[in-house]
Amino acid sequence: MDKLLNNLKDMKYTPYYNNFNIGLLFLMIGGLVILQSCEEKKTEVLTPAPALSSTISYSRQIQPVFNMYCIACHEPSNFQAINLIDTASYKSLFVNHLIDTLSPEKSELYFEIKEGYMPPSVPLPSTDISLILTWIEQGAKNN
Numbered sequence: 001m002d003k004l005l006n007n008l009k010d011m012k013y014t015p016y017y018n019n020f021n022i023g024l025l026f027l028m029i030g031g032l033v034i035l036q037s038c039e040e041k042k043t044e045v046l047t048p049a050p051a052l053s054s055t056i057s058y059s060r061q062i063q064p065v066f067n068m069y070c071i072a073c074h075e076p077s078n079f080q081a082i083n084l085i086d087t088a089s090y091k092s093l094f095v096n097h098l099i100d101t102l103s104p105e106k107s108e109l110y111f112e113i114k115e116g117y118m119p120p121s122v123p124l125p126s127t128d129i130s131l132i133l134t135w136i137e138q139g140a141k142n143n
């Protein structure tokens with residue numbers, strides 16, 4: 001009879017014990033899931049690169065301004081002081097000392113567009129003027 005009682009106790013105890021283990025397992029899994037999601041959030045915060053997106057690209061942002069407003073006059077067959085077509089513009093700006101990265105606002109290129117001398121007829125949109133100034137301030141990179 002005693003043996004039977006003991007067996008019964010064991011039977012009751014065993015599932016209880018198992019439930020405890022399962023509970024612990026879920027707790028651990030839950031903890032891991034939370035940890036994992038925290039780490040994902042961390043990398044999300046670290047990935048954005050605002051510095052890269054705000055760097056002005058000469059080929060993608062500056063040259064198109066020259067193409068639109070300048071090369072009608074500043075191209076080899078209608079040569080006016082500087083050549084601003086895409087294969088020559090960057091070198092031409094430096095050969096003619098039109099860029100001063102140490103004092104960007106004193107650059108001849110900036111002076112000409114800011115004062116409205118170039119282009120001669122319609123002034124360059126102010127957004128393009130500040131774009132060119134910022135590009136010079138960023139070191140006038142050929143990027």
Ligand code: HEC
Nearest residue numbers: 069070072073080081082096098108109112118119120124
């Ligand atoms: C309608 C024709 C025409 C257009 C368009 C034009 N230019 Fe000029 N540009 C000239 C002529 C002509 C000269 C040389 C005579 C002078 O300095 O006025 C000149 C001279 C310059 C100079 C001075 C070069 C030096 O060695 O001192 C710069 C800088 C310049 N242009 C930049 C530009 C830029 C940048 C644009 C476009 C935003 C532009 N130009 C559009 C005709 C033009």
